[in-house]
Amino acid sequence: MIVENEQQVTEDALAVMARTCDPRLREILVALVRHLHAFARDVRLTEAEFRQAAAVVAELGQRTTDSHNEVVLMAGSLGLSSLVCLQNHGAGGDAATSHSLLGPFWRMQSPAVANGGSLVRSATPGEALFVTATFVDESGRPVAGAEVDIWHASPAGLYENQDDAQADMNLRGKFITDADGRIWFRTVRMTGYPVPQDGVVGRLLHAQGRHPFRPAHLHVLAAKPGFKVLISQTYDPEDPHLDSDVQFGVTRALIGAFVRHDAPHPTDATAGAPWYSLDHTYVMERGETVLPRPPIR
Numbered sequence: 355m356i357v358e359n360e361q362q363v364t365e366d367a368l369a370v371m372a373r374t375c376d377p378r379l380r381e382i383l384v385a386l387v388r389h390l391h392a393f394a395r396d397v398r399l400t401e402a403e404f405r406q407a408a409a410v411v412a413e414l415g416q417r418t419t420d421s422h423n424e425v426v427l428m429a430g431s432l433g434l435s436s437l438v439c440l441q442n443h444g445a446g447g448d449a450a451t452s453h454s455l456l457g458p459f460w461r462m463q464s465p466a467v468a469n470g471g472s473l474v475r476s477a478t479p480g481e482a483l484f485v486t487a488t489f490v491d492e493s494g495r496p497v498a499g500a501e502v503d504i505w506h507a508s509p510a511g512l513y514e515n516q517d518d519a520q521a522d523m524n525l526r527g528k529f530i531t532d533a534d535g536r537i538w539f540r541t542v543r544m545t546g547y548p549v550p551q552d553g554v555v556g557r558l559l560h561a562q563g564r565h566p567f568r569p570a571h572l573h574v575l576a577a578k579p580g581f582k583v584l585i586s587q588t589y590d591p592e593d594p595h596l597d598s599d600v601q602f603g604v605t606r607a608l609i610g611a612f613v614r615h616d617a618p619h620p621t622d623a624t625a626g627a628p629w630y631s632l633d634h635t636y637v638m639e640r641g642e643t644v645l646p647r648p649p650i651r
């Protein structure tokens with residue numbers, strides 16, 4: 355094809371995309387080219403800006419390592435991760451859902467922890483937090499025998515893979531739900547944290563005058579055949595950034611009850627005071643069980 359003018363390049367590119375064999379890939383590529391071309395026209399993209407954009411995309415990849423995923427961080431920072439999550443769960447976005455975005459810090463091989471155990475694997479100063487998580491199906495029946503990965507940041511605001519002061523897999527663990535669909539464990543109360551700002555995402559936030567914080571949260575990934583893999587986060591309503599999460603992840607269904615207790619813990623004399631409890635119920639939706647690809651190792 356000989357491109358005669360600016361309009362025709364879009365028609366020609368769309369015609370080529372339309373010859374993609376796989377129907378779903380064809381649908382995606384046709385829409386991608388349509389929206390990309392419309393976007394370039396909409397903002398009257400200059401050649402310098404186009405080259406800058408290409409450099410940014412390349413840098414997203416170059417910044418991504420075994421322990422950091424700048425691509426996932428950027429997707430979250432643009433609200434795309436949350437949009438994709440919400441339109442795929444909770445009746446296509448019409449109903450509240452326990453599902454949330456995965457984020458860039460899930461590791462696949464969390465060590466097994468028995469119910470009642472602790473996530474603390476190296477000295478981690480902070481207030482004790484006792485969590486009971488209950489997993490039910492959409493009818494409220496317990497989901498027994500589900501594998502549940504838990505991970506969260508330290509009270510210093512760092513995941514163990516970002517922090518040489520923490521043992522490998524600190525504040526991470528894999529549990530199995532009991533006959534009542536429950537897991538329970540002790541950990542330390544997490545704080546909110548700033549997302550890494552030494553890359554493209556940091557420059558984006560700076561250019562927009564945005565703070566880099568995520569409100570304090572507990573990550574959950576629950577899997578059992580017959581159910582969609584439940585990826586969830588439970589947010590602390592006391593966090594000052596609850597309504598301005600840099601990753602757009604907070605929905606009402608994801609806000610937990612982190613309860614402060616000033617009296618001694620009834621069974622654990624080492625808990626000190628104050629200590630906190632979190633009891634939260636997660637709804638697993640029926641569907642295909644597909645584990646996500648871990649964003650880091």
Ligand SMILES: [Fe+2]
Nearest residue numbers: 457459571573
């Ligand atoms: Fe997180």
